[in-house]
Amino acid sequence: MLKLIGIKKTFNPGTVNEKQALCGVDLVLKEGDFVTVIGGNGAGKSTTLNAIAGVWPVDEGEIIIDGVNVTRLPEYRRAKYLGRVFQDPMTGTAASMQIEENLALASRRGLRRTLKSGINAAERERYRDRLKILDLGLEDRLTAKVGLLSGGQRQALTLLMATLKKPKLLLLDEHTAALDPKTAAKVLEATDKIIAGDNLTAIMITHNMKDAIAHGNRLIMMHEGRIIYDVSGEEKKNLKVSDLLQKFEQASGGEFANDRMMLA
């Protein structure tokens, strides 16, 4: 489904702020894989997702989604294959537009936009049904402006928008990090439900090791722009937080104590 071959990216090349963010990332995902990604700050987790999404062009390497080489496609053309949820709840939705308008925009991802009406009655019913999955009461507030929703509600809505039109690949960039624990758990539960229900291929970045172990069928750890650990199947199921900590300390030489990675 996804193939990353030798992805390299350096920010601010030739300046004092030069930072090699990705130093040759190789990754192959099978259809239906749900990968959790962990790693310290600056490990290249978000950078990898942004490279896949095409936020900026990569310096080296190839990105292939479902057999299509998208390496040189602009961000808005790649959106056809991707569903994305961001860390900041404000990023994924248009605040000044209604809930149903946001969903209507999302349902046309990858399609040619024409002078036909931006939303129709049949769609509204479909959106109402989908919103019920979230169990947040949003199905009764279709015409409310998204700006009025809480961070958790917006994040849940973004998740729904990302999966409304089934994506080849779902990219979740610490999408529960900005939420309170209770809301985070709810959004994570909805995430599991949608990924399992639609049999999606997904990559989820998290700072929470327990979540990383509990969710998905595969786990990778990144460090300094490389994938240093890749585990799946039974081995992943039997992982413990202490195993990950040990692994991380091996790789980073003990700098772990300063990191904001959550131990809980």
Next chain:
Amino acid sequence: MNIGNLFNALPGACAQGLIWGIMAIGVYITYKILDLADLTVDGTMCTGGAVCVMMLLNGHSVPVALACAFGAGMLAGLVTGIFHTAMGIPAILSGILTQLGLYSINLHIMGNKANQAISVDKYPLIVSLRNIKGVPFYKNTIFIVIIFIVIIVGLLYWFFGTEIGCSIRATGSNPNMSRAQGINTDMSKIIGLMLSNGIVALSSGLYAQYQGFADVNMGRGAIVIGLAAVIIGQVLFGKFVHNFAGKLIAVALGAIVYYLVLQVVLWLGLNSNDLKLLSALVVAVFLAIPYVKTKYFSRVSKKGGADRA
């Protein structure tokens, strides 16, 4: 200070306000919907009039002349859009560049003259400052411009409800989200800028007919008048309108209020040379209000707590 003079001047102020109301609707598209401050309009507010007058002087009909003015405005918007998106120049600077270039182009359009007059006696102009009082209502400039506004608001209401229109609104609201949903945000901005400048140029075409000439300086400070109308409309009528068409009409009403107030201060004895200074100050004050309100007059509220969760 004869109150009769003021009342005599009011219908004219009203007509002028309505014509500038169309212009302000154009500004609304970039400033409010796309969240761009587009200074191109200072140039297009002359280009439209220049094209319209020259076409009429060369024997074309009013509808053809206005259509060409609209097209010329769209071209100007396209240039600004390309500066901004394909060449990565900040929006404000892109507008200033186009506006400056348009000064020369406008002179060329008007046959290298700074001013081209057109007489309502010799040409079948649809609006004129002479057609405000003592003419049948269907010839009255105020009535005709209202028809224009109704049609423009209707068309824009339809357009911004279509898939393309929605993606332009999304681009203005959140460009990152828009790209993630497969919207070509560069294209959205270009379409918005073209539409906006087309409408401004149409308004300019009407304004040139109204005053009986096109002048190379007629667009100077247009953006400020447009913003004034948008802001006054929002402040005075924002509470009563909730849908998109209502907001556009509020903008047009804002322009009328602006011209009526102008007429009153002139009647009170303000030197007309000071008008632009006054306009700039009024717009500065209105633009500052929301910021000042939140910064200095916000009620102290507790952070956190269940009621804010």
